[in-house]
Amino acid sequence: MNTLLFAMSILLSLAMIGAAFVAIRVKRISMAILAAGLVSLLASVLFLFLAAPDVAMTEAAIGSGLTTFLFFFVLARIRGEKRD
């Protein structure tokens, strides 16, 4: 792994930790869901750097795609029920 890739991996890891922290601490739930999706998205880029495109695809499709959508879906349902 050359120096540029290494530096970018370190940056990505730091960004992941930052996004995870935001996901825990932020008050608005929609913000937290987006931050959690961002962790998965950055993880999939990191997998790509580590020469594992298959894992990267799974992470992008399930971790950042399906789960984020599912969280939003459930959030909308909960808010819809609260209003009654």
Place this chain on the structure above:
Amino acid sequence: MIKRLSVSLILASLGLIFVALLLGYSPDEELNVTGRYYAEHTAEDIGAANIVTAIIVTYRGLDTLGEVTVLFLTASIVGLVLARQSKNTPTIQAEPAGELLNIGSRLLVPLILILGAYVFINGHLTPGGGFQGGAIIASATLLMLLTDPMRRFSHRLIAIIESIAGLFFVTIGLLGIFLAGGFLDNRFMPIGEFGSLFSAGAIPIIYSLIGLKVGAEFSSMLVSLSEAEDS
């Protein structure tokens, strides 16, 4: 106070374990025995350009069958648990989705479906395969549900797709026993030209079936979740 302290203590010890692992890590200079075998023999034995797919579908095909079975059980249990609650009629009227979501989903859903099919049909050539393609297809279902939460999907159609895919998957696996080397052996069909779409024996067919099955299972879970009205 004591809760905070114990949480930070656990986090610190976890970090210590990771640091110890990282310090003791040195990357391998060459592949180990198993890895070298797969890297050297996949191209001529299996004929798949993507070694990961060759391992998942052929060398470790039985594990994949197990994974698909676990997913099937999960989908069935979700359906079983949520089916009881869905009998009463829905009372909440969800707000209509915005213009952007309506038009956007009409444009995007076919494209997402095509991308999913592309990913699992080309599983033996490019990264990705049945599981990834299935998840992409399920995300199209989810997008439709987000646009219109009251939309109803045919459980029957999903169940038929799922069962037929599973049945053919096992049948092809059994054909491998009788016509080639063993269960899920892909070589009872011609291996073909390395790197072309119709190559690698039965792998494209098996992976397409897995893709349909996984997509149907995820979709059935999502549909059950969306139909579980006020519990």
